[in-house]
Amino acid sequence: MPELKSNVAPLDPVWQRIRSEALDVVRDEPLMGGVMHNNLLHHSTMECALAFRFALKLKSPEISEQILREIADEAYANNAWLGQAARADMLAVYDRDPACHRYLQPLMYFKGYQAVQAYRIGHWLWNSGRVDMASFVQMRISEMFGVDIHPAARIGKGIMIDHAHSIVIGETAVVGDDVSMLHSVTLGGTGKEDGDRHPKIGNGVLIGAGAKVLGNIKVGCCSRIAAGSVVLADVPPSATVAGVPARIIGEAGCPQPSISMNHQFDDQSPL
Structure with a gap:
């Protein structure tokens, strides 16, 4: 049958x-x-x-x-x-x-x-x-x-862009899974160079409001980028960076920053 x-x-x-x-x-x-x-x-x-x-x-x-x-x-x-x-x-x-x-x-x-x-x-x-x-x-x-996201950029799943005003993600940018970012974030280049020129964001990264991540650099998995930071160099996994230019100020503070959405620094932070 x-x-x-x-x-x-x-x-x-x-x-x-x-x-x-x-x-x-x-x-x-x-x-x-x-x-x-x-x-x-x-x-x-x-x-x-x-x-x-x-x-x-x-x-x-x-x-x-x-x-x-x-x-x-x-x-x-x-x-x-x-x-x-x-x-x-x-x-x-x-x-x-x-x-x-x-x-x-x-x-x-x-x-x-x-x-x-x-x-x-x-x-x-x-x-x-x-x-x-x-x-x-x-x-x-x-x-x-x-x-403004270039259609050639590669973005994973489980993405949260909160408020989403003035988001810019360049042509050769890569964004992993489970990434969270707030408004006015730029994943951009540093000049007129051609080729692979945009950031590579690992899984589970939290990017604060107004942060600029520039150049063909790597942001390690489960790291945090503080609001208003300008990141010009690689960020290791599970680290927190802040400042202009950004520098490492400590660990991420939790296993999954993009899910906890915790933007605060602890009392031990040098900032």
Whole structure:
């Protein structure tokens, strides 16, 4: 007897929770009913909702919402990792941002999360050889969210960018998994040199607001960069650096700085 095929979507706890939260919004704030249905409840999967949001936010008189939706749908259909990363990023924001109380908030309201998901589609385009479309997506992300991530940059999953004003991540930058950064962070170069010229950020790093990490340098796993620092040299793993130019002031203070989100120095710090 042939196996019967089911039309029921695979169990997706993250997406089911988002839909449940959206129904709560409709109940508690009926004026948001249309917004919740259009953006969330109308869609069968989280990938469909992400594609809809991507197209809605980045559409312009130059490229229509329909074209952008087709691009996003193609990206999610051809690269399952994009959806996996989107879920990991959402959980990262929920776990690390005390202002996030529901799963739907990053997808609907937090521009850092939305900018990273849009960048991921631009990165997929870049890797597919569609350089001009990827560059267009980069431009629209910058215009809409104030976040400028080159589509060639490589960024892992479990990323949290809080507030996300004036984020700059250069072409040859690499960001590992489970990294947290605040607003006005730059991962940039140091001049007009070509080639591999941007920072390599290890897993679990916490980068404070306004920090500038410049040049082809390595920031070791589970380290901390204090707010306002200018980092011009390699940072060892599990260290804290601060200052202009930044120098090592001690250990990271905990096994996973990006998750604890602790920006304070202990009493032994020379600063």
